[in-house]
Amino acid sequence: MLSATLTISSLLSSRNLTSFLPSSNIHPIYTSMGLKKLHNLVGAIKDTTSITKVALTSPSSAAASAHLAVLRATSHLPTTSPPSPHHLSALLSFGRSSRLTASSLVSALSSRLFSTQDPSVALKSLLCLHLLLSRGSFILKDQIFPALLRHPASGRNPLALSSFRSAISYSLSSWVRWFARVLELMLVTPYSDDPDQLTVLQNQDVISELESLVAVVEEISRVPEGPASTVGNQLKLEVARQAEEDWVQVSAGITVRVREMKERVGLLSYSDSVELLCVLKRIEEVAASQPSDWEWMAFDERLLSEVGKLKGKVEESVVRKEEQERRVRREKISESARLVNPVRSEMVRTVRFGSTRWVAT
Numbered sequence: 001m002l003s004a005t006l007t008i009s010s011l012l013s014s015r016n017l018t019s020f021l022p023s024s025n026i027h028p029i030y031t032s033m034g035l036k037k038l039h040n041l042v043g044a045i046k047d048t049t050s051i052t053k054v055a056l057t058s059p060s061s062a063a064a065s066a067h068l069a070v071l072r073a074t075s076h077l078p079t080t081s082p083p084s085p086h087h088l089s090a091l092l093s094f095g096r097s098s099r100l101t102a103s104s105l106v107s108a109l110s111s112r113l114f115s116t117q118d119p120s121v122a123l124k125s126l127l128c129l130h131l132l133l134s135r136g137s138f139i140l141k142d143q144i145f146p147a148l149l150r151h152p153a154s155g156r157n158p159l160a161l162s163s164f165r166s167a168i169s170y171s172l173s174s175w176v177r178w179f180a181r182v183l184e185l186m187l188v189t190p191y192s193d194d195p196d197q198l199t200v201l202q203n204q205d206v207i208s209e210l211e212s213l214v215a216v217v218e219e220i221s222r223v224p225e226g227p228a229s230t231v232g233n234q235l236k237l238e239v240a241r242q243a244e245e246d247w248v249q250v251s252a253g254i255t256v257r258v259r260e261m262k263e264r265v266g267l268l269s270y271s272d273s274v275e276l277l278c279v280l281k282r283i284e285e286v287a288a289s290q291p292s293d294w295e296w297m298a299f300d301e302r303l304l305s306e307v308g309k310l311k312g313k314v315e316e317s318v319v320r321k322e323e324q325e326r327r328v329r330r331e332k333i334s335e336s337a338r339l340v341n342p343v344r345s346e347m348v349r350t351v352r353f354g355s356t357r358w359v360a361t
Helices: 002-011 014-020 028-057 062-073 085-096 099-115 119-135 138-149 170-187 203-220 234-262 270-288 301-339
Strands: none
Touching (some): 062 085, 062 099, 085 099, 099 138, 119 170, 119 234, 138 170, 170 234, 203 234, 203 270, 234 270, 270 301
């Protein structure tokens, strides 16, 4: 039974889909519809095959349980629906057990993302990873970082999907590339928005965290399509909702760090001032280029006001430090000129010319 199912699944691979359709004069729209239906059939067969294979080979292991939970949460069908709350809760439950169980889940999920060529499955996998990162227990989060930064089997980053493209849906493929980059940036972004925790950090550390947060909002603002593309597609709508939550969270972190740097302007070195100025300009550029279609994708006016005031103070500080640097440089040059080859009055001699035509009349 299992071998027969595997054979059917291999025959109906995405590379052979067109061979099942007649090549006579058929309108392209009907060909596309036929390919879509055949692709859905292939996806259903693949899911059934994978679940059956795991259930028969290792029914009681932690790795098998994790693999089954991932397959059910990231099934091919329905292609336009996100993972169900029931399946998502099953994934989160792995964080309430041992570290080995949590590691099995994260490994299965990253392998699913790494191996699939289906944009719907890839986007569902990214949603599940985002869920573990935002709502998972400490044990799950602790396993996510090493698994996503480098896949245990291949050695590559499963989130490096900048070249992901599938003829099944170019639209969904663009969402996969975008959301994978957002999730990759969120992995290395500080989450704390407690001002007391920032007071113990060095200036360079606060600026570095602010730059990481700005990189996230820059990437979120590059959403590939507008809200109209989510009509009738709950999967895209859920991804947009998760991106909205990230935007709100990151914006809060930016606000806290902008206020912290406002108190440190007079203590910044020249290099830190220039770096902070560049980050503040990037915030203003993001605010000026935000897509108007997404209403939630906008900075609070109070934040932009504080960014503008801080930018003005930093610019004044940079100009003042540059002027001080130029003054110090001129003084050093002048001092060097006085010390090297000083002019002695006794060495000065009057030169007498033989001709008198140079003598003033």
